[in-house]
Amino acid sequence: MRDTERPDLAHRHVVALTGALFLSYLTVAMSLPAVAVHVVQGLGLDNAYGGLAVGIAFLSTIMTRGRAGAWADGLGGKLCMQRGLVIYAAAGLIGLLTSWPELPATGSYAVLVIGRLLLGLGESVAMVGMISWAIGLTGQARSGRVMSLVGIGMYGAFAAGGPLGLALLDQLGFAGLMAACTVLPLVGLAAIHRLPAVAPQAGQRESFWRIIGRIWRPGAAVGLQGVGFAALGAFFSLYFLSRGWPHAGLGLTFFGVGFVMVRLVCGNLPDRIGGTPVAVASLLVEACGQYLLWLAPGPYTALAGALLTGLGCSMVFPAMGAEVVKQVPPHLRGTAVGGFAAFQDLAYGATGPVVGILADQAGYASVFLIGGLAATLGLCTAVSSRQRAHAGLSRSDER
Numbered sequence: 001m002r003d004t005e006r007p008d009l010a011h012r013h014v015v016a017l018t019g020a021l022f023l024s025y026l027t028v029a030m031s032l033p034a035v036a037v038h039v040v041q042g043l044g045l046d047n048a049y050g051g052l053a054v055g056i057a058f059l060s061t062i063m064t065r066g067r068a069g070a071w072a073d074g075l076g077g078k079l080c081m082q083r084g085l086v087i088y089a090a091a092g093l094i095g096l097l098t099s100w101p102e103l104p105a106t107g108s109y110a111v112l113v114i115g116r117l118l119l120g121l122g123e124s125v126a127m128v129g130m131i132s133w134a135i136g137l138t139g140q141a142r143s144g145r146v147m148s149l150v151g152i153g154m155y156g157a158f159a160a161g162g163p164l165g166l167a168l169l170d171q172l173g174f175a176g177l178m179a180a181c182t183v184l185p186l187v188g189l190a191a192i193h194r195l196p197a198v199a200p201q202a203g204q205r206e207s208f209w210r211i212i213g214r215i216w217r218p219g220a221a222v223g224l225q226g227v228g229f230a231a232l233g234a235f236f237s238l239y240f241l242s243r244g245w246p247h248a249g250l251g252l253t254f255f256g257v258g259f260v261m262v263r264l265v266c267g268n269l270p271d272r273i274g275g276t277p278v279a280v281a282s283l284l285v286e287a288c289g290q291y292l293l294w295l296a297p298g299p300y301t302a303l304a305g306a307l308l309t310g311l312g313c314s315m316v317f318p319a320m321g322a323e324v325v326k327q328v329p330p331h332l333r334g335t336a337v338g339g340f341a342a343f344q345d346l347a348y349g350a351t352g353p354v355v356g357i358l359a360d361q362a363g364y365a366s367v368f369l370i371g372g373l374a375a376t377l378g379l380c381t382a383v384s385s386r387q388r389a390h391a392g393l394s395r396s397d398e399r
Contacts, residue, residue, distance in 0.1 A: 010138045013195050014149060017081070017130050020188030021153040024088050024126050027181040028057070028119065029161020031095070034169040034177055035116070038098075042174055043105040053109070053116055055349065060120025062345040065338035066208035068121075068128040072334025073205075077133025078197040080334070084126025085185040091118035092182030099175035122185070127154075128341065132334040135325065136198030143325040144270030144278075147318035148263050159256050203331030212339045214327055217385035218320035219343035221279060224378030225316040226347030227355075228290045228309050228371035229255070234352040236293075236306065239364035245299035251306045258310025266315055275319035276382055282319065283379040286312025290372035294365050305368070312375070317344060323385065 036050035043049075072080040094115035098108045127150065134146040168177040212219070236251030270278045289308025296302035321340060328336040355367040 010142075013137050014134045014146060016195060017134050017192060018149045018153040020081075020085070020192045021126065021130050021150065022157050023184045023188040023191075024085055024122070025154050025157030026161045026164070026184050027088055027092060028123055029158045030165030030168065030177060031119070031181060032158075032165065033162050034165045034174065035112070037166075037169060038174045039109065039112070043109055045105060045109060049109060053112055056113060057116040057120040057123070058345060058349050060117045061124045062120075062342050062349060064121045064124040065128065065342040065345070066335065067338075068124040069208070069335030069338030071125060072129050072132040072338070073331055074200060076197055076200040077129045077131070077136055077334065078192070078195070080129030081126050081133055081192065082129075082189060084122050084124070084129055085189040087118055087122035087125060088185035089182050089189075091115045091122055092178050092180075092185070094118060095178035096175055096182060099173070099178070124338070124341075126185075128334055128338045131321075131337050133198060135333060136330075137196070140325055140330070142268070142271055144275060144318045144322035145268045147321040148267030148315070151314070151317060152260060152263050152267075155256065155259060201329070201331035201333075203329055206332060206335075208335060208339060211328065211332060211335050215324045215336055215340055216343075217381055218275075218279075218323045218327075219340050221283070221378045221382040221385060222317050222320045222340065223343035223347040224374045224381060225283060225286060225313055226344045227351050227374035228286050228368075229313050230348045230351035231290075231355055231367045231371040232293070232306060232309055234356070235359060235364050235367050236302075238359075239293075239368075240299060240302070242364050243299075245302070247299055247303065250303060254303050254306040255310035255313075258307045259314045262311050262314035263318075267318070269315065270319040270322040275322040276385065278319035279316050279323075279382045280379055282312045282315045283375045283382060284312070286316070287372045287375035287379065288312070290368045290375055293368035294372060296365075309371075316378070320382065320385075 032054065035053050036047075039045050039050040039053050040047055068080065068084070071083065075083075092115070094111060097103075098112045098115070100108070103111065131146060131150055134149070135143050138146060165177060168180055172179075232251055232255060237248040240246075240248035240251070266278075286309055289305045289310075289312055292305035292308060293302050296305055321337065324336050324340045325333060355370050358370065359367050
């Protein structure tokens with residue numbers, strides 16, 4: 001099939017892909033709080049084992065972004081996303097095996113870790129495949145809108161999945177939760193089965209690290225943006241409790257409202273005015289939100305900071321992602337998107353442990369100072385990326 005479809009038809013197809021991504025991400029979000037509870041209370045292991053079981057899925061995602069991109073470029077986005085959804089279902093099935101009563105606690109934990117590693121691989125493959133497929137359907141000019149929809153699917157799943165996962169764990173046990181995590185990706189797989197594929201583009205391959213060398217500036221900008229979100233997610237409640245403030249559980253709610261609102265209203269802005277201006281404005285807003293959290297004299301000012309952080313974080317990934325797509329030929333799009341997403345994954349995974357050390361020494365407010373400084377540095381990096389890209393275009397024109 002040709003690389004793009006009629007805009008209205010392509011948009012409907014991308015919305016369907018977003019729905020399938022939402023269902024698959026529910027398996028990540030529902031298991032996120034439940035896994036640690038199962039390991040500590042169900043298997044009787046230490047908190048460290050619970051944390052490892054949660055975090056190892058994100059490590060798997062980071063380590064497999066390059067492979068996911070190569071599959072998307074070589075096999076096409078549809079087959080790549082379908083493969084990711086099957087891996088998701090396999091991860092849920094393996095998680096279901098951990099409830100087998102004949103297994104000792106250590107054996108059950110080992111099986112769970114294998115399932116979590118597969119879950120991270122499935123997340124990587126499904127998301128990169130979906131982005132590559134959707135951009136192929138809509139065309140590069142709408143890549144910012146595509147990535148905005150991806151974020152709505154992902155963060156919508158996180159918003160719904162946490163409470164849903166704990167409710168299923170309470171009502172059905174860990175086996176029932178894992179059964180749901182097996183079925184949901186298969187529903188998504190059925191939903192996208194009839195959607196048209198986009199043939200992979202022919203062209204000379206490049207190594208993953210060579211492509212990283214071409215896109216590291218926008219990647220660094222989105223990684224630096226991720227520090228603020230990770231700091232807020234890990235330490236907002238503890239920050240409030242340490243100050244004796246009410247509403248400690250509303251930080252992610254205010255963040256999420258701002259995040260989704262901007263995605264819905266401004267999702268096509270990177271395609272209209274360019275990714276870098278949107279990213280620069282967004283990082284400025286995020287930095288203000290983080291600094292406001294750092295200096296907040298009371299809970300309502302801090303909640304306003306969380307809202308500003310969500311407003312600012314919202315469009316950085318699609319804005320910088322649109323710039324990344326412009327910097328590589330179509331046959332390398334999946335690999336570039338995979339490498340780009342890994343920068344954000346790394347920020348999410350590393351921020352908690354690193355700034356946690358600072359929080360022990362200087363208090364919880366200090367982590368938001370780091371988030372503000374990271375967003376400010378990300379702003380400078382985004383501007384640098386723009387200048388670098390323009391310089392490259394000028395040299396090409398001269399040749």
